[in-house]
Amino acid sequence: MATRAARFRVDTARSTVDVGLRVNLHRSHVNANALSGVIVCELDDQGRPRLDRPYSARLALRVAAITSGHGLQDREMRRRFDARRYPVIRTRVVYGKALRGAGRYRAVAELTMHGQTREVSGDIRLKVEGTTMLIDGRQVINVKDFGIDPPRLLILKVEPEVDVDVHIVAALQS
Numbered sequence: 419m420a421t422r423a424a425r426f427r428v429d430t431a432r433s434t435v436d437v438g439l440r441v442n443l444h445r446s447h448v449n450a451n452a453l454s455g456v457i458v459c460e461l462d463d464q465g466r467p468r469l470d471r472p473y474s475a476r477l478a479l480r481v482a483a484i485t486s487g488h489g490l491q492d493r494e495m496r497r498r499f500d501a502r503r504y505p506v507i508r509t510r511v512v513y514g515k516a517l518r519g520a521g522r523y524r525a526v527a528e529l530t531m532h533g534q535t536r537e538v539s540g541d542i543r544l545k546v547e548g549t550t551m552l553i554d555g556r557q558v559i560n561v562k563d564f565g566i567d568p569p570r571l572l573i574l575k576v577e578p579e580v581d582v583d584v585h586i587v588a589a590l591q592s
Contacts, residue, residue: 426457426551426588428477433588435479438581441574448495452483457551457588465546467514467523475511477586498566499532507531521545525555532564549590557582
């Protein structure tokens with residue numbers, strides 16, 4: 419089975435991160451389209467990652483790029499994230515495993531935000547179409563695990579669990 423080394427660079431303009439907030443009065447969300455990073459792996463003849471070979475994925479998202487569209491809410495979020503001191507959220511994949519079903523994988527990663535690193539795992543869908551890698555995943559993250567206290571203003575309470583949906587478009591580097 420032939421393999422080829424592949425290095426994919428995240429297309430910042432086409433990749434998105436959407437964070438669903440659990441607020442007691444209504445659903446809310448913030449999003450960002452400033453995800454950057456590199457994914458390196460060997461691909462088999464069908465364009466699937468060879469997880470028995472060395473691979474890596476490193477992603478970064480600037481906290482300042484996360485926005486709700488409401489200035490006051492965005493400033494409060496950046497303050498709670500201490501964005502001046504910790505301006506970037508980073509992820510490094512440490513383990514991957516193919517699951518049953520085409521293009522389904524389990525990824526384990528180290529997630530670093532607010533100066534703290536925690537291991538997270540979740541299922542993703544990954545496919546390579548020509549020179550483009552597409553990855554979609556969802557993860558529930560408790561921000562208190564990273565030392566971040568969600569806001570509580572009068573009767574408005576934001577829960578610490580957030581739903582993170584990631585859509586990554588990465589282009590093969592020559």
